[in-house]
Amino acid sequence: MTVARIEARFAALKEEGRPGLVVFVTAGDPDLETSLEVIKGLPAAGADLIELGMPFTDPMADGPAIQAAGLRALNGGQTLRKTLDLVRRFREDDATAPIILMGYFNPIYSYGVAAFLTDAKMAGIDGLIVVDLPTEEDPELCLPAMAEDLAFIRLATPTTDEARLPTVLRNTSGFVYYVSINGITGSAAPDTAAVSAAVTRLKGHTDLPVAVGFGIRTPEQAAAIGATADAAVVGSAVVSMIGTAAAEGLSGPDLAARVNAFVATLAEGVRGARRSAA
Known part of the structure:
Protein backbone atom coordinates (compact mmCIF):
# COMPACT_ATOMS: atom_id res chain seq x y z
CA MET A 1 0.00 0.00 0.00
CA THR A 2 2.93 2.29 0.78
CA VAL A 3 2.12 5.93 -0.05
CA ALA A 4 -1.59 5.08 -0.20
CA ARG A 5 -1.57 4.17 3.49
CA ILE A 6 -0.21 7.62 4.41
CA GLU A 7 -2.67 9.37 2.12
CA ALA A 8 -5.56 7.36 3.52
CA ARG A 9 -4.62 8.23 7.09
CA PHE A 10 -4.44 11.97 6.42
CA ALA A 11 -7.69 11.82 4.45
CA ALA A 12 -9.35 10.14 7.44
CA LEU A 13 -7.96 12.79 9.79
CA LYS A 14 -9.33 15.52 7.53
CA GLU A 15 -12.71 13.81 7.51
CA GLU A 16 -12.65 13.68 11.31
CA GLY A 17 -11.68 17.36 11.44
CA ARG A 18 -8.66 16.82 13.66
CA PRO A 19 -4.89 16.80 13.50
CA GLY A 20 -2.91 13.60 13.77
CA LEU A 21 -0.28 12.40 16.20
CA VAL A 22 2.98 11.07 14.80
CA VAL A 23 5.10 9.18 17.33
CA PHE A 24 8.83 8.55 16.87
CA VAL A 25 10.61 5.65 18.52
CA THR A 26 13.98 4.11 17.77
CA ALA A 27 13.93 0.59 16.38
CA GLY A 28 15.41 -1.92 18.81
CA ASP A 29 15.33 0.38 21.83
CA PRO A 30 15.97 -0.80 24.48
CA ASP A 31 15.92 -4.29 22.93
CA LEU A 32 14.27 -5.88 19.93
CA GLU A 33 11.36 -7.61 21.67
CA THR A 34 10.51 -4.66 23.92
CA SER A 35 10.67 -2.37 20.89
CA LEU A 36 8.13 -4.57 19.12
CA GLU A 37 5.83 -4.42 22.16
CA VAL A 38 6.02 -0.62 22.19
CA ILE A 39 5.34 -0.28 18.49
CA LYS A 40 2.46 -2.75 18.55
CA GLY A 41 0.78 -0.65 21.24
CA LEU A 42 1.17 2.73 19.56
CA PRO A 43 -1.94 2.67 17.30
CA ALA A 44 -4.26 1.72 20.17
CA ALA A 45 -2.68 4.43 22.31
CA GLY A 46 -3.61 7.01 19.68
CA ALA A 47 -0.62 7.30 17.37
CA ASP A 48 -1.91 7.96 13.86
CA LEU A 49 1.44 7.46 12.16
CA ILE A 50 4.65 5.84 13.40
CA GLU A 51 8.15 7.11 12.72
CA LEU A 52 10.70 4.41 13.30
CA GLY A 53 14.26 5.56 13.79
CA MET A 54 17.06 3.64 12.11
CA PRO A 55 19.89 3.53 14.69
CA PHE A 56 23.10 5.10 13.42
CA THR A 57 26.46 5.84 14.98
CA ASP A 58 26.60 9.50 13.90
CA PRO A 59 23.08 10.99 14.25
CA MET A 60 23.93 14.63 13.58
CA ALA A 61 20.38 16.04 13.79
CA ASP A 62 19.43 14.20 16.97
CA GLY A 63 19.60 15.47 20.51
CA PRO A 64 20.82 13.54 23.56
CA ALA A 65 17.64 11.53 24.11
CA ILE A 66 17.48 10.06 20.61
CA GLN A 67 21.26 9.64 20.48
CA ALA A 68 21.02 7.59 23.68
CA ALA A 69 18.17 5.55 22.24
CA GLY A 70 20.21 4.77 19.16
CA LEU A 71 23.16 3.74 21.29
CA ARG A 72 21.00 1.44 23.40
CA ALA A 73 19.66 -0.18 20.25
CA LEU A 74 23.07 -0.56 18.62
CA ASN A 75 24.53 -2.01 21.80
CA GLY A 76 21.70 -4.51 21.72
CA GLY A 77 22.68 -5.60 18.24
CA GLN A 78 20.10 -3.69 16.21
CA THR A 79 20.74 -3.52 12.46
CA LEU A 80 18.83 -2.16 9.50
CA ARG A 81 17.92 -5.69 8.49
CA LYS A 82 16.50 -6.31 11.99
CA THR A 83 14.60 -3.03 11.75
CA LEU A 84 12.88 -4.19 8.57
CA ASP A 85 12.11 -7.51 10.24
CA LEU A 86 10.60 -5.58 13.17
CA VAL A 87 8.20 -3.87 10.76
CA ARG A 88 7.42 -7.17 9.09
CA ARG A 89 6.43 -8.64 12.45
CA PHE A 90 4.32 -5.56 13.25
CA ARG A 91 2.49 -5.98 9.96
CA GLU A 92 1.38 -9.48 10.93
CA ASP A 93 -1.24 -7.82 13.16
CA ASP A 94 -1.60 -4.30 11.71
CA ALA A 95 -2.08 -3.62 8.01
CA THR A 96 -3.24 0.00 8.30
CA ALA A 97 -0.94 2.10 10.51
CA PRO A 98 1.51 4.05 8.33
CA ILE A 99 5.17 3.48 9.21
CA ILE A 100 7.93 5.85 8.10
CA LEU A 101 11.59 5.03 8.54
CA MET A 102 13.62 8.03 9.69
CA GLY A 103 17.36 8.32 9.79
CA TYR A 104 20.51 8.73 7.75
CA PHE A 105 21.69 7.54 4.36
CA ASN A 106 24.80 5.62 5.40
CA PRO A 107 23.03 2.45 6.65
CA ILE A 108 20.86 2.40 3.52
CA TYR A 109 23.90 2.87 1.27
CA SER A 110 25.71 0.07 3.08
CA TYR A 111 22.67 -2.19 2.71
CA GLY A 112 22.43 -1.38 -1.01
CA VAL A 113 19.78 1.04 -2.23
CA ALA A 114 17.96 -1.31 -4.60
CA ALA A 115 17.93 -4.19 -2.12
CA PHE A 116 16.85 -1.88 0.69
CA LEU A 117 13.91 -0.47 -1.26
CA THR A 118 12.73 -3.95 -2.25
CA ASP A 119 13.00 -5.24 1.30
CA ALA A 120 11.46 -2.12 2.84
CA LYS A 121 8.44 -2.33 0.60
CA MET A 122 8.01 -6.04 1.30
CA ALA A 123 8.29 -5.41 5.04
CA GLY A 124 5.47 -2.86 4.94
CA ILE A 125 7.30 0.46 5.10
CA ASP A 126 5.30 3.39 3.72
CA GLY A 127 7.85 6.17 3.48
CA LEU A 128 11.31 7.47 4.26
CA ILE A 129 12.77 10.53 5.96
CA VAL A 130 16.50 10.71 5.31
CA VAL A 131 17.78 13.84 6.97
CA ASP A 132 21.23 14.07 5.39
CA LEU A 133 20.24 13.77 1.71
CA PRO A 134 19.59 17.19 0.14
CA THR A 135 17.46 17.55 -2.97
CA GLU A 136 20.61 17.71 -5.10
CA GLU A 137 21.10 14.02 -4.28
CA ASP A 138 17.60 12.93 -5.34
CA PRO A 139 18.88 10.32 -7.84
CA GLU A 140 20.63 8.49 -4.95
CA LEU A 141 17.48 7.48 -3.08
CA CYS A 142 14.52 9.83 -3.45
CA LEU A 143 13.69 9.09 -7.08
CA PRO A 144 14.25 5.31 -6.79
CA ALA A 145 12.07 5.28 -3.64
CA MET A 146 9.27 7.17 -5.35
CA ALA A 147 9.50 4.77 -8.30
CA GLU A 148 8.77 1.99 -5.80
CA ASP A 149 5.76 3.94 -4.46
CA LEU A 150 7.50 4.73 -1.19
CA ALA A 151 6.88 8.27 0.07
CA PHE A 152 9.95 10.46 0.37
CA ILE A 153 9.23 13.01 3.05
CA ARG A 154 11.23 16.23 3.16
CA LEU A 155 12.18 18.44 6.06
CA ALA A 156 11.48 22.17 5.85
CA THR A 157 12.99 24.41 8.52
CA PRO A 158 12.69 28.01 9.76
CA THR A 159 15.65 28.84 7.50
CA THR A 160 14.10 27.37 4.33
CA ASP A 161 13.43 30.59 2.41
CA GLU A 162 11.07 31.31 -0.48
CA ALA A 163 13.79 30.70 -3.04
CA ARG A 164 14.71 27.28 -1.64
CA LEU A 165 11.24 26.03 -0.72
CA PRO A 166 10.07 24.98 -4.23
CA THR A 167 13.23 22.89 -4.61
CA VAL A 168 12.66 21.23 -1.24
CA LEU A 169 9.06 20.42 -2.13
CA ARG A 170 9.67 19.31 -5.71
CA ASN A 171 9.95 15.56 -5.10
CA THR A 172 8.30 15.43 -1.68
CA SER A 173 5.45 12.98 -1.15
CA GLY A 174 3.35 11.71 1.74
CA PHE A 175 3.60 14.85 3.86
CA VAL A 176 5.96 17.71 4.61
CA TYR A 177 7.82 17.59 7.92
CA TYR A 178 8.31 21.09 9.32
CA VAL A 179 11.13 21.35 11.84
CA SER A 180 9.81 23.87 14.35
CA ILE A 181 13.13 24.98 15.83
CA ASN A 182 16.66 25.69 14.75
CA GLY A 183 18.76 22.98 16.32
CA ILE A 184 18.74 19.32 17.26
CA THR A 185 15.76 17.26 18.39
CA GLY A 186 14.46 17.94 21.87
CA SER A 187 16.59 21.05 22.34
CA ALA A 188 13.88 23.72 22.76
CA ALA A 189 10.13 24.27 22.81
CA PRO A 190 8.51 25.52 19.59
CA ASP A 191 7.10 29.02 19.26
CA THR A 192 3.49 28.26 18.35
CA ALA A 193 2.85 31.63 16.68
CA ALA A 194 5.91 31.19 14.48
CA VAL A 195 4.91 27.62 13.69
CA SER A 196 1.40 28.72 12.71
CA ALA A 197 2.82 31.30 10.32
CA ALA A 198 5.23 28.74 8.88
CA VAL A 199 2.46 26.18 8.31
CA THR A 200 0.38 28.80 6.52
CA ARG A 201 3.37 29.66 4.32
CA LEU A 202 4.05 26.02 3.49
CA GLY A 215 10.62 20.21 20.70
CA ILE A 216 7.06 18.95 21.34
CA ARG A 217 7.11 17.21 24.71
CA THR A 218 3.70 17.64 26.39
CA PRO A 219 0.01 17.15 25.53
CA GLU A 220 -0.44 20.92 25.78
CA GLN A 221 2.33 21.62 23.28
CA ALA A 222 1.00 18.93 20.95
CA ALA A 223 -2.46 20.52 21.13
CA ALA A 224 -1.06 23.97 20.40
CA ILE A 225 0.76 22.69 17.33
CA GLY A 226 -2.26 20.67 16.21
CA ALA A 227 -4.40 23.80 16.18
CA THR A 228 -2.85 24.71 12.81
CA ALA A 229 -0.72 21.78 11.62
CA ASP A 230 -2.07 18.58 10.10
CA ALA A 231 -0.10 16.55 12.63
CA ALA A 232 2.19 16.96 15.63
CA VAL A 233 5.31 14.81 15.88
CA VAL A 234 6.62 13.72 19.28
CA GLY A 235 9.91 11.86 19.59
CA SER A 236 12.39 12.88 22.27
CA ALA A 237 9.81 12.84 25.07
CA VAL A 238 8.77 9.29 24.16
CA VAL A 239 12.29 7.89 23.80
CA SER A 240 13.29 9.61 27.05
CA MET A 241 10.52 7.70 28.79
CA ILE A 242 11.73 4.47 27.21
CA GLY A 243 15.24 5.18 28.49
CA THR A 244 14.02 5.97 32.00
CA ALA A 245 11.84 2.87 32.15
CA ALA A 246 14.67 0.67 30.89
CA ALA A 247 17.03 2.14 33.50
CA GLU A 248 14.48 1.16 36.15
CA GLY A 249 14.64 -2.42 34.92
CA LEU A 250 11.38 -2.47 32.97
CA SER A 251 11.13 -4.31 29.66
CA GLY A 252 8.62 -6.03 27.42
CA PRO A 253 4.91 -5.41 28.07
CA ASP A 254 5.58 -3.52 31.33
CA LEU A 255 7.75 -0.93 29.63
CA ALA A 256 5.41 -0.74 26.65
CA ALA A 257 2.41 -0.12 28.93
CA ARG A 258 4.11 2.83 30.60
CA VAL A 259 5.21 4.39 27.32
CA ASN A 260 1.88 3.96 25.59
CA ALA A 261 0.01 5.40 28.56
CA PHE A 262 2.04 8.57 27.97
CA VAL A 263 1.33 8.41 24.23
CA ALA A 264 -2.38 8.25 25.08
CA THR A 265 -2.11 11.60 26.91
CA LEU A 266 -0.42 13.12 23.86
CA ALA A 267 -3.18 11.75 21.64
CA GLU A 268 -5.82 13.22 23.92
CA GLY A 269 -4.11 16.61 23.70
CA VAL A 270 -3.93 16.50 19.91
CA ARG A 271 -7.54 15.38 19.58
CA GLY A 272 -8.66 18.37 21.61
CA ALA A 273 -6.58 20.83 19.58
CA ARG A 274 -9.21 22.07 17.15
CA ARG A 275 -11.89 22.13 19.84
CA SER A 276 -9.62 24.33 21.95
CA ALA A 277 -8.94 26.61 19.00
CA ALA A 278 -12.61 26.92 18.05
Whole structure:
Protein backbone atom coordinates (compact mmCIF):
# COMPACT_ATOMS: atom_id res chain seq x y z
CA MET A 1 0.00 0.00 0.00
CA THR A 2 2.93 2.29 0.78
CA VAL A 3 2.12 5.93 -0.05
CA ALA A 4 -1.59 5.08 -0.20
CA ARG A 5 -1.57 4.17 3.49
CA ILE A 6 -0.21 7.62 4.41
CA GLU A 7 -2.67 9.37 2.12
CA ALA A 8 -5.56 7.36 3.52
CA ARG A 9 -4.62 8.23 7.09
CA PHE A 10 -4.44 11.97 6.42
CA ALA A 11 -7.69 11.82 4.45
CA ALA A 12 -9.35 10.14 7.44
CA LEU A 13 -7.96 12.79 9.79
CA LYS A 14 -9.33 15.52 7.53
CA GLU A 15 -12.71 13.81 7.51
CA GLU A 16 -12.65 13.68 11.31
CA GLY A 17 -11.68 17.36 11.44
CA ARG A 18 -8.66 16.82 13.66
CA PRO A 19 -4.89 16.80 13.50
CA GLY A 20 -2.91 13.60 13.77
CA LEU A 21 -0.28 12.40 16.20
CA VAL A 22 2.98 11.07 14.80
CA VAL A 23 5.10 9.18 17.33
CA PHE A 24 8.83 8.55 16.87
CA VAL A 25 10.61 5.65 18.52
CA THR A 26 13.98 4.11 17.77
CA ALA A 27 13.93 0.59 16.38
CA GLY A 28 15.41 -1.92 18.81
CA ASP A 29 15.33 0.38 21.83
CA PRO A 30 15.97 -0.80 24.48
CA ASP A 31 15.92 -4.29 22.93
CA LEU A 32 14.27 -5.88 19.93
CA GLU A 33 11.36 -7.61 21.67
CA THR A 34 10.51 -4.66 23.92
CA SER A 35 10.67 -2.37 20.89
CA LEU A 36 8.13 -4.57 19.12
CA GLU A 37 5.83 -4.42 22.16
CA VAL A 38 6.02 -0.62 22.19
CA ILE A 39 5.34 -0.28 18.49
CA LYS A 40 2.46 -2.75 18.55
CA GLY A 41 0.78 -0.65 21.24
CA LEU A 42 1.17 2.73 19.56
CA PRO A 43 -1.94 2.67 17.30
CA ALA A 44 -4.26 1.72 20.17
CA ALA A 45 -2.68 4.43 22.31
CA GLY A 46 -3.61 7.01 19.68
CA ALA A 47 -0.62 7.30 17.37
CA ASP A 48 -1.91 7.96 13.86
CA LEU A 49 1.44 7.46 12.16
CA ILE A 50 4.65 5.84 13.40
CA GLU A 51 8.15 7.11 12.72
CA LEU A 52 10.70 4.41 13.30
CA GLY A 53 14.26 5.56 13.79
CA MET A 54 17.06 3.64 12.11
CA PRO A 55 19.89 3.53 14.69
CA PHE A 56 23.10 5.10 13.42
CA THR A 57 26.46 5.84 14.98
CA ASP A 58 26.60 9.50 13.90
CA PRO A 59 23.08 10.99 14.25
CA MET A 60 23.93 14.63 13.58
CA ALA A 61 20.38 16.04 13.79
CA ASP A 62 19.43 14.20 16.97
CA GLY A 63 19.60 15.47 20.51
CA PRO A 64 20.82 13.54 23.56
CA ALA A 65 17.64 11.53 24.11
CA ILE A 66 17.48 10.06 20.61
CA GLN A 67 21.26 9.64 20.48
CA ALA A 68 21.02 7.59 23.68
CA ALA A 69 18.17 5.55 22.24
CA GLY A 70 20.21 4.77 19.16
CA LEU A 71 23.16 3.74 21.29
CA ARG A 72 21.00 1.44 23.40
CA ALA A 73 19.66 -0.18 20.25
CA LEU A 74 23.07 -0.56 18.62
CA ASN A 75 24.53 -2.01 21.80
CA GLY A 76 21.70 -4.51 21.72
CA GLY A 77 22.68 -5.60 18.24
CA GLN A 78 20.10 -3.69 16.21
CA THR A 79 20.74 -3.52 12.46
CA LEU A 80 18.83 -2.16 9.50
CA ARG A 81 17.92 -5.69 8.49
CA LYS A 82 16.50 -6.31 11.99
CA THR A 83 14.60 -3.03 11.75
CA LEU A 84 12.88 -4.19 8.57
CA ASP A 85 12.11 -7.51 10.24
CA LEU A 86 10.60 -5.58 13.17
CA VAL A 87 8.20 -3.87 10.76
CA ARG A 88 7.42 -7.17 9.09
CA ARG A 89 6.43 -8.64 12.45
CA PHE A 90 4.32 -5.56 13.25
CA ARG A 91 2.49 -5.98 9.96
CA GLU A 92 1.38 -9.48 10.93
CA ASP A 93 -1.24 -7.82 13.16
CA ASP A 94 -1.60 -4.30 11.71
CA ALA A 95 -2.08 -3.62 8.01
CA THR A 96 -3.24 0.00 8.30
CA ALA A 97 -0.94 2.10 10.51
CA PRO A 98 1.51 4.05 8.33
CA ILE A 99 5.17 3.48 9.21
CA ILE A 100 7.93 5.85 8.10
CA LEU A 101 11.59 5.03 8.54
CA MET A 102 13.62 8.03 9.69
CA GLY A 103 17.36 8.32 9.79
CA TYR A 104 20.51 8.73 7.75
CA PHE A 105 21.69 7.54 4.36
CA ASN A 106 24.80 5.62 5.40
CA PRO A 107 23.03 2.45 6.65
CA ILE A 108 20.86 2.40 3.52
CA TYR A 109 23.90 2.87 1.27
CA SER A 110 25.71 0.07 3.08
CA TYR A 111 22.67 -2.19 2.71
CA GLY A 112 22.43 -1.38 -1.01
CA VAL A 113 19.78 1.04 -2.23
CA ALA A 114 17.96 -1.31 -4.60
CA ALA A 115 17.93 -4.19 -2.12
CA PHE A 116 16.85 -1.88 0.69
CA LEU A 117 13.91 -0.47 -1.26
CA THR A 118 12.73 -3.95 -2.25
CA ASP A 119 13.00 -5.24 1.30
CA ALA A 120 11.46 -2.12 2.84
CA LYS A 121 8.44 -2.33 0.60
CA MET A 122 8.01 -6.04 1.30
CA ALA A 123 8.29 -5.41 5.04
CA GLY A 124 5.47 -2.86 4.94
CA ILE A 125 7.30 0.46 5.10
CA ASP A 126 5.30 3.39 3.72
CA GLY A 127 7.85 6.17 3.48
CA LEU A 128 11.31 7.47 4.26
CA ILE A 129 12.77 10.53 5.96
CA VAL A 130 16.50 10.71 5.31
CA VAL A 131 17.78 13.84 6.97
CA ASP A 132 21.23 14.07 5.39
CA LEU A 133 20.24 13.77 1.71
CA PRO A 134 19.59 17.19 0.14
CA THR A 135 17.46 17.55 -2.97
CA GLU A 136 20.61 17.71 -5.10
CA GLU A 137 21.10 14.02 -4.28
CA ASP A 138 17.60 12.93 -5.34
CA PRO A 139 18.88 10.32 -7.84
CA GLU A 140 20.63 8.49 -4.95
CA LEU A 141 17.48 7.48 -3.08
CA CYS A 142 14.52 9.83 -3.45
CA LEU A 143 13.69 9.09 -7.08
CA PRO A 144 14.25 5.31 -6.79
CA ALA A 145 12.07 5.28 -3.64
CA MET A 146 9.27 7.17 -5.35
CA ALA A 147 9.50 4.77 -8.30
CA GLU A 148 8.77 1.99 -5.80
CA ASP A 149 5.76 3.94 -4.46
CA LEU A 150 7.50 4.73 -1.19
CA ALA A 151 6.88 8.27 0.07
CA PHE A 152 9.95 10.46 0.37
CA ILE A 153 9.23 13.01 3.05
CA ARG A 154 11.23 16.23 3.16
CA LEU A 155 12.18 18.44 6.06
CA ALA A 156 11.48 22.17 5.85
CA THR A 157 12.99 24.41 8.52
CA PRO A 158 12.69 28.01 9.76
CA THR A 159 15.65 28.84 7.50
CA THR A 160 14.10 27.37 4.33
CA ASP A 161 13.43 30.59 2.41
CA GLU A 162 11.07 31.31 -0.48
CA ALA A 163 13.79 30.70 -3.04
CA ARG A 164 14.71 27.28 -1.64
CA LEU A 165 11.24 26.03 -0.72
CA PRO A 166 10.07 24.98 -4.23
CA THR A 167 13.23 22.89 -4.61
CA VAL A 168 12.66 21.23 -1.24
CA LEU A 169 9.06 20.42 -2.13
CA ARG A 170 9.67 19.31 -5.71
CA ASN A 171 9.95 15.56 -5.10
CA THR A 172 8.30 15.43 -1.68
CA SER A 173 5.45 12.98 -1.15
CA GLY A 174 3.35 11.71 1.74
CA PHE A 175 3.60 14.85 3.86
CA VAL A 176 5.96 17.71 4.61
CA TYR A 177 7.82 17.59 7.92
CA TYR A 178 8.31 21.09 9.32
CA VAL A 179 11.13 21.35 11.84
CA SER A 180 9.81 23.87 14.35
CA ILE A 181 13.13 24.98 15.83
CA ASN A 182 16.66 25.69 14.75
CA GLY A 183 18.76 22.98 16.32
CA ILE A 184 18.74 19.32 17.26
CA THR A 185 15.76 17.26 18.39
CA GLY A 186 14.46 17.94 21.87
CA SER A 187 16.59 21.05 22.34
CA ALA A 188 13.88 23.72 22.76
CA ALA A 189 10.13 24.27 22.81
CA PRO A 190 8.51 25.52 19.59
CA ASP A 191 7.10 29.02 19.26
CA THR A 192 3.49 28.26 18.35
CA ALA A 193 2.85 31.63 16.68
CA ALA A 194 5.91 31.19 14.48
CA VAL A 195 4.91 27.62 13.69
CA SER A 196 1.40 28.72 12.71
CA ALA A 197 2.82 31.30 10.32
CA ALA A 198 5.23 28.74 8.88
CA VAL A 199 2.46 26.18 8.31
CA THR A 200 0.38 28.80 6.52
CA ARG A 201 3.37 29.66 4.32
CA LEU A 202 4.05 26.02 3.49
CA LYS A 203 0.42 25.40 2.59
CA GLY A 204 0.73 28.23 0.08
CA HIS A 205 3.28 26.10 -1.77
CA THR A 206 1.91 22.55 -1.45
CA ASP A 207 -1.28 20.56 -1.10
CA LEU A 208 0.51 17.96 1.02
CA PRO A 209 -0.28 17.70 4.74
CA VAL A 210 2.17 19.47 7.04
CA ALA A 211 3.41 17.72 10.17
CA VAL A 212 5.37 19.67 12.76
CA GLY A 213 8.04 18.20 15.00
CA PHE A 214 11.10 18.89 17.18
CA GLY A 215 10.62 20.21 20.70
CA ILE A 216 7.06 18.95 21.34
CA ARG A 217 7.11 17.21 24.71
CA THR A 218 3.70 17.64 26.39
CA PRO A 219 0.01 17.15 25.53
CA GLU A 220 -0.44 20.92 25.78
CA GLN A 221 2.33 21.62 23.28
CA ALA A 222 1.00 18.93 20.95
CA ALA A 223 -2.46 20.52 21.13
CA ALA A 224 -1.06 23.97 20.40
CA ILE A 225 0.76 22.69 17.33
CA GLY A 226 -2.26 20.67 16.21
CA ALA A 227 -4.40 23.80 16.18
CA THR A 228 -2.85 24.71 12.81
CA ALA A 229 -0.72 21.78 11.62
CA ASP A 230 -2.07 18.58 10.10
CA ALA A 231 -0.10 16.55 12.63
CA ALA A 232 2.19 16.96 15.63
CA VAL A 233 5.31 14.81 15.88
CA VAL A 234 6.62 13.72 19.28
CA GLY A 235 9.91 11.86 19.59
CA SER A 236 12.39 12.88 22.27
CA ALA A 237 9.81 12.84 25.07
CA VAL A 238 8.77 9.29 24.16
CA VAL A 239 12.29 7.89 23.80
CA SER A 240 13.29 9.61 27.05
CA MET A 241 10.52 7.70 28.79
CA ILE A 242 11.73 4.47 27.21
CA GLY A 243 15.24 5.18 28.49
CA THR A 244 14.02 5.97 32.00
CA ALA A 245 11.84 2.87 32.15
CA ALA A 246 14.67 0.67 30.89
CA ALA A 247 17.03 2.14 33.50
CA GLU A 248 14.48 1.16 36.15
CA GLY A 249 14.64 -2.42 34.92
CA LEU A 250 11.38 -2.47 32.97
CA SER A 251 11.13 -4.31 29.66
CA GLY A 252 8.62 -6.03 27.42
CA PRO A 253 4.91 -5.41 28.07
CA ASP A 254 5.58 -3.52 31.33
CA LEU A 255 7.75 -0.93 29.63
CA ALA A 256 5.41 -0.74 26.65
CA ALA A 257 2.41 -0.12 28.93
CA ARG A 258 4.11 2.83 30.60
CA VAL A 259 5.21 4.39 27.32
CA ASN A 260 1.88 3.96 25.59
CA ALA A 261 0.01 5.40 28.56
CA PHE A 262 2.04 8.57 27.97
CA VAL A 263 1.33 8.41 24.23
CA ALA A 264 -2.38 8.25 25.08
CA THR A 265 -2.11 11.60 26.91
CA LEU A 266 -0.42 13.12 23.86
CA ALA A 267 -3.18 11.75 21.64
CA GLU A 268 -5.82 13.22 23.92
CA GLY A 269 -4.11 16.61 23.70
CA VAL A 270 -3.93 16.50 19.91
CA ARG A 271 -7.54 15.38 19.58
CA GLY A 272 -8.66 18.37 21.61
CA ALA A 273 -6.58 20.83 19.58
CA ARG A 274 -9.21 22.07 17.15
CA ARG A 275 -11.89 22.13 19.84
CA SER A 276 -9.62 24.33 21.95
CA ALA A 277 -8.94 26.61 19.00
CA ALA A 278 -12.61 26.92 18.05
